[in-house]
Amino acid sequence: MKILKIASIPGDGIGREVVPAAIKVLEAIADVHGGLKFEFVEYPWSCEYYLEHGAMMPEDGLERLKEFDGIFLGAVGNPKIVPDHISLWGLLIKIRREFEQTINLRPAKMMNGIRSPLANPKDFDLIVIRENSEGEYSTVGGTIYQGEDEIAIQNAVFSRKATERAMRYAFDLASKRRSRVTSATKSNGIVYSMPFWDNVFKDVSKDYPDIQTDSQHIDALAAFFVTQPERFDVIVASNLFGDILTDIGAAVMGSIGIAPAANINVNGKYPSMFEPVHGSAPDIVGKGIANPIGQIWTAKMMLDHLGEEELGHQLLDVVEGVTGDGILTPDLGVRNTTKEVTEEIIHRLQAL
Numbered sequence: 001m002k003i004l005k006i007a008s009i010p011g012d013g014i015g016r017e018v019v020p021a022a023i024k025v026l027e028a029i030a031d032v033h034g035g036l037k038f039e040f041v042e043y044p045w046s047c048e049y050y051l052e053h054g055a056m057m058p059e060d061g062l063e064r065l066k067e068f069d070g071i072f073l074g075a076v077g078n079p080k081i082v083p084d085h086i087s088l089w090g091l092l093i094k095i096r097r098e099f100e101q102t103i104n105l106r107p108a109k110m111m112n113g114i115r116s117p118l119a120n121p122k123d124f125d126l127i128v129i130r131e132n133s134e135g136e137y138s139t140v141g142g143t144i145y146q147g148e149d150e151i152a153i154q155n156a157v158f159s160r161k162a163t164e165r166a167m168r169y170a171f172d173l174a175s176k177r178r179s180r181v182t183s184a185t186k187s188n189g190i191v192y193s194m195p196f197w198d199n200v201f202k203d204v205s206k207d208y209p210d211i212q213t214d215s216q217h218i219d220a221l222a223a224f225f226v227t228q229p230e231r232f233d234v235i236v237a238s239n240l241f242g243d244i245l246t247d248i249g250a251a252v253m254g255s256i257g258i259a260p261a262a263n264i265n266v267n268g269k270y271p272s273m274f275e276p277v278h279g280s281a282p283d284i285v286g287k288g289i290a291n292p293i294g295q296i297w298t299a300k301m302m303l304d305h306l307g308e309e310e311l312g313h314q315l316l317d318v319v320e321g322v323t324g325d326g327i328l329t330p331d332l333g334v335r336n337t338t339k340e341v342t343e344e345i346i347h348r349l350q351a352l
């Protein structure tokens with residue numbers, strides 16, 4: 001029996017609705033496999049935990065997480081009780097950084113039965129490699145003065161190491177896909193980091209003569225994600241550009257509620273973390289209508305990462321069977337609940 005030890009952190013808001021749903025799905029798929037078992041340990045780290053303890057996770061939180069094969073997280077953020085930058089940096093971003101999860105994988109594709117908001121969508125299938133350790137997300141800076149003289153300075157940080165790592169990851173992945181890498185830049189407006197980004201991209205691309213490349217300014221690229229998503233295969237982007245692009249990718253798929261993500265530790269020193277692109281969705285929390293597919297597709301990415309690609313493939317097939325039959329939550333224009341979508345997926349897994 002192969003045992004996978006997974007730390008689950010539902011977090012805030014709908015994270016607490018979609019994580020339990022996806023865990024049930026994972027348990028069902030383990031039964032289908034027969035030789036696989038998940039051992040989940042749940043941690044209540046969240047904004048409410050912060051109110052009680054003054055921190056998003058205990059001091060030895062990372063120490064505890066180290067033991068696991070993977071971390072399965074929902075969403076972090078309840079801005080009514082804790083400012084977002086405190087909650088995100090105290091849990092989600094802290095884990096990404098400390099566990100050297102330097103690559104954030106975020107696929108987007110046309111899904112069976114899910115209507116894209118695009119009037120005439122072609123069959124697209126792309127993946128954004130979001131640099132996940134530095135860039136615009138930095139703690140270098142500060143504020144000075146008060147009132148009308150107040151100044152805030154936030155420095156973006158781009159190292160050759162991390163930039164090259166994200167790009168090589170993109171090229172390696174493209175060589176297993178459709179052999180095309182697009183670099184998201186903004187070297188017409190950002191005068192140090194982005195020309196540097198472009199140079200590293202040119203250098204790395206020399207090692208991959210069989211991969212077609214292009215470089216697009218992020219503004220134009222954002223527009224192309226809407227007008228021609230089918231032209232993209234792998235896109236490599238800085239932390240912030242990748243964050244924004246992947247909400248657009250989610251939107252053109254049909255809903256942010258279905259977009260998955262994986263924070264990958266590439267050096268094998270720490271577990272990777274799996275959490276969907278969406279946040280805690282305070283506007284729909286408690287209504288039972290959160291789309292569980294983002295979290296379930298994220299579970300598929302966790303299966304892939306843990307060496308169970310075939311199961312992952314089966315799971316996404318079943319999900320697309322369910323979406324193809326129009327069993328969908330309200331964000332996708334139908335009236336099914338989180339529970340109904342989840343149970344239908346489990347039911348079909350059990351029938352495999």
Ligand SMILES: NC(=O)c1ccc[n+]([C@@H]2O[C@H](COP(=O)([O-])OP(=O)(O)OC[C@H]3O[C@@H](n4cnc5c(N)ncnc54)[C@H](O)[C@@H]3O)[C@@H](O)[C@H]2O)c1
Pocket residue numbers: 014018074075076077078079084088092256257258275276277278279280281282283284289290291292294331
């Ligand atoms: N990775 C994360 O944990 C993460 C990601 C994004 C935002 N956040 C946090 O979440 C909170 C809310 O942020 P936001 O409103 O900008 O983004 P959000 O993704 O939570 O919500 C944006 C919109 O998408 C909808 N939505 C999101 N997920 C959905 C789902 N599964 N099913 C149906 N509809 C869904 C919401 O109802 C809302 O209308 C903030 O505290 C923010 O910092 C966390």
Ligand SMILES: O=C(O)C[C@@H](O)C(=O)O
Pocket residue numbers: 088243277
């Ligand atoms: O800014 C972030 O990385 C948090 C959230 O928006 C995400 O996409 O994971």
Ligand SMILES: [K+]
Pocket residue numbers: 073074075076275276277278279
């Ligand atoms: K999330």
Ligand SMILES: [Mn+2]
Pocket residue numbers: 243244247277
């Ligand atoms: Mn985001």
